[in-house]
Amino acid sequence: MIYEKKLLKLTQWTTNLERPRLTANLIVIHWIGPYPTQTVYDVRHWWEIDPNYHSAHYTAKGPKVLQTMEENQVAYHAGDSRNYSAIGIEVVPATQGGDFAEDTIATLAELCAGIRERWTIKDILRRYDGVQKKDCPRFYCPQTKGDGRWMDLKARLIA
Numbered sequence: 001m002i003y004e005k006k007l008l009k010l011t012q013w014t015t016n017l018e019r020p021r022l023t024a025n026l027i028v029i030h031w032i033g034p035y036p037t038q039t040v041y042d043v044r045h046w047w048e049i050d051p052n053y054h055s056a057h058y059t060a061k062g063p064k065v066l067q068t069m070e071e072n073q074v075a076y077h078a079g080d081s082r083n084y085s086a087i088g089i090e091v092v093p094a095t096q097g098g099d100f101a102e103d104t105i106a107t108l109a110e111l112c113a114g115i116r117e118r119w120t121i122k123d124i125l126r127r128y129d130g131v132q133k134k135d136c137p138r139f140y141c142p143q144t145k146g147d148g149r150w151m152d153l154k155a156r157l158i159a
Helices: 040-049 102-118 147-158
Strands: 002-005 026-031 058-061 064-067 086-091 123-126
Touching: 026 102, 026 147, 040 058, 040 064, 058 102, 064 102, 086 102, 102 147, 123 147
Parallel strands: 002 064, 026 086, 026 123, 058 086
Antiparallel strands: 058 064
């Protein structure tokens, strides 16, 4: 895993400034959308310039991990109250269909293992598993018959 830390500026668009502390007991996995040519820096740049509520703690692609929020800060990634109890990881997919590359999965497994050493994590979830049922990460959601793929991926992330 190639790790880099380049934190986002804390604004109303990236964190809850009135309730900034996170007590993590979940990891939520996302995809950035059907944009396999994006880099981890492109994702961070989008969060910096777009005035909407979005951020995550990490972005991963291949062996690269970019940390954009401190783990103890609230990030806007889950679309629900899990923002206050989850560390969010955005993944740049290998294809427009949303599957993750093998080297990205290996990186995710290493990243999740490190997070699990620092926090008492009770589960690793998809964004889909929240109240919105957003198809995120799409390749691993029911909308693409991806529940089995999610279970396989999740098993690799908690191994």
